[in-house]
Amino acid sequence: MGQLLPAVPAGLPGQHRPGVCPPGALSRSPSLPCLPVVAGGTCTGDEVSPESVNGGVDVMKTLVRSIGWHANLAPERCALLGDRGGVRYAELPEQIRCCSEALPGQVVGLLMENGPAWMIADLALGCSGRTCVPLPPFFSRRQLGHVLEDAGVDCVVTDRPREIGNLLPEARQSRLRIGDETLYCFRRTLPVRPDLEGVAKLTYTSGTTGTPKGVCLENETMMRVVESLRWAVGAREGDRFLSLLPLATLLENLALYVSLSVGGMACLPRLSDPGLSMTGMSARALTGLIERSRPNFLVLVPQLLRLLVSAVESGWPTPPSLRFIAVGGAAVSQRLLERALALGLPVYEGYGLSEAASVVCLNRPGARRVGSVGRPLPHAEVRIADDGEVLVRGGLFRGYLGQRPHGKAWWPTGDLGYLDDQGYLYLNGRKQDRFTTAFGRNISPEWVERELTVSPAIRQACVHGEGRPFVSALIVPAPTATLHAVEQAVAEANARLPEYAAVRRFVIRSRPFSLVEGELTPNGRLRRRVILARHAEDFERIYEENEDAVL
Structure with missing residues (x-):
């Protein structure tokens, strides 16, 4: 496994080097929040200044302009750090532009390891008005084949050419250079998909049925979530984010947008290395990554949190750099959260779904109740139906691919829960599982x-x-x-x-x-x-x- 972060001394004021976060980080949080409004069983998101929520129609162009601003401020700062090297802010806008010009296709699938190339391709597609289809590396061959045909993917960028070649034997193959990586491009000619016009990201969720469904997301929707997350976690200029989940996971993808928007550094280790897969990560591998990257932020699923808690209980010292550990994706035991907090781990449970562009609710510093998944973020509202089902509004998807737009103001999540008198959401499991x-x-x-x-x-x-x-x-x-x-x-x-x-x-x-x-x-x-x-x-x-x- 390659070293994630060089062992370098802390940067001095006014000096910016790859892999070094400058001291005196500048807070970019918007105005202080008000308490949520709870009326008739409905909770609205914590209020922030309007300009922080309405981040513009085109999230990618807004984000790239922010990247350019940080390139002028600190050109030598590392933006994306992978096992094979990093990309400085000074280099990133040009690499995005070159990738946008080189990438063929209108509906483009990304099947590759976590790394700078994944994010560069993703940003390039968003800036050029095309549809990005993240292909989860944990999908089965059957699931991948279904996604390629269901979405009408006419180009796949991958570091797994044999697998895609078997799925698309008729496709034309070429090589593509993105940053320091040589990847494979599979192109085929397919009819234009008018139903994907305006869809920036087509993310597939398998749910509990095993057959992936395409969730159509627009740029403006994702931007609202990104701005809410940036405010909630208190992201600052120069912060480091360690990516431990596949970038094809929507939350992980948006977390990197947050990192880039504040001039942070995203550490992107390869998750196929021994001991690093999402389902097979060892405590030793997890703590080793944290020690080398010294992150300020992490996103964990419950099993990874369990590993981290066990490691700290066994004597592993928690790095002082850690300020925010978001945990979600599945039910989290309250006792596990209590163990984490007793150890001083800054753990904050959240809740979301792909149909709501990832995060809906999140505990945060100064607004946390253990056992809850937090209050709704500024872009979202939550209410409880008569049968106990959680309904959400704000930041919703356009609809499932191949189906009519949902056309509902409130989306039924399928989760059961309740709101307390301060607007914190508590979950009681899945409606269909009861x-x-x-x-x-x-x-x-x-x-x-x-x-x-x-x-x-x-x-x-x-x-x-x-x-x-x-x-x-x-x-x-x-x-x-x-x-x-x-x-x-x-x-x-x-x-x-x-x-x-x-x-x-x-x-x-x-x-x-x-x-x-x-x-x-x-x-x-x-x-x-x-x-x-x-x-x-x-x-x-x-x-x-x-x-x-x-x-």
Whole structure:
């Protein structure tokens, strides 16, 4: 694995070098927020100055102008740092322009490792009014093939030529130089897609069904989210952001826009290196990246937060540079958050969805309630339907590709939750996942699973109980956990749960739920239908036998 950041001394005032954040960072936060307005079950976003929210129609051109401004202010500062080298602010605008001129196609897919080339291509497409289709590296061959055909992708830029060549055998292949990287370009002639006119980003979300759906996003929508995030996290000039999730993930992509908009440095390690994949990252690899990059900001999914918390509890010293760790993508145990805060980790839970251009709510400094996902950001509003479903407005997508525009002021998220009297949103799981026991008790499985996975002894859990007299669970222990430790963890979770939601019986599964095997969504949520189908006999045995079984 290449070194992410050179070991250099801190910069002196007035000096800017690649990889060095200048001292005396300048705050670019807008005016102080007011309290949210809560009326009739609706919460509006914290208020900021109007000019900070309405960032312009074309997010990419606005962003590139900001990059140019930072290039004049600190030309030698590193903007994008990858394993193979970095790109200075002085170089970045010209590299974006050259890439825009060299890239063919109108609907362009990006399938490549995290690195400067990914971001340069993304910005180049946005500036030239074309549609960028991020291709997640964790998608299966079938999913990738579906996206290429569903979106009508007429050009793919990739560092995985064999894979794309097999999917598009008729495409014309050439090489393309972006920055310091030589990539492969696959071009084919397809009819123009009028339904993609004005769509800047077509991001695919697989949800829980496994068949990706294209979410159509416009530049102005993304800009509003970027400005909200910049305000919420208090991003400053010269800040460092460490990217630990694939750039094809919408939140990670927008987080880099925030970094570039304030003149920050984005550290982009290759996630295919041993120990660095999203589903297989080790605690040692994670802490090593943080030590080398010395970031101010991180975006983590719950499993990565669990690794970080365990490392700090084992004696790893937290770098003083860390100011904001955003965590989301799946349910986060309140106990895990409490452990993190007790260690002094600046962890802030948030909530969002692709259909709302990523982030809707976020805890932040001075406005945090553990257990909640925060208040709505300035661009967004949240209200709760009569059946408990979370509805959102502001920053919404145009619609799914191939379907009519949604045409709704409020979008039904499919999540269950409630707002407290200060406008903080609390989630209670997925509407479609809720089950009813034989005694008529409605239970959200994510609620019970959060309590189980609080314990270091339990790595993953999937609970079940539809039409059954009690709740059961399929448990994946931590690698070093004993059966006794798991039993104790279940007992402790049951002590925190009401009797009707307690886990009465469970079986042990020796291997983790896997993204590759179709048991997890890309953001780490369980695909319950798949898991329950594969373990139908095991769950039946739970209700027939009195003793726990080991798979």
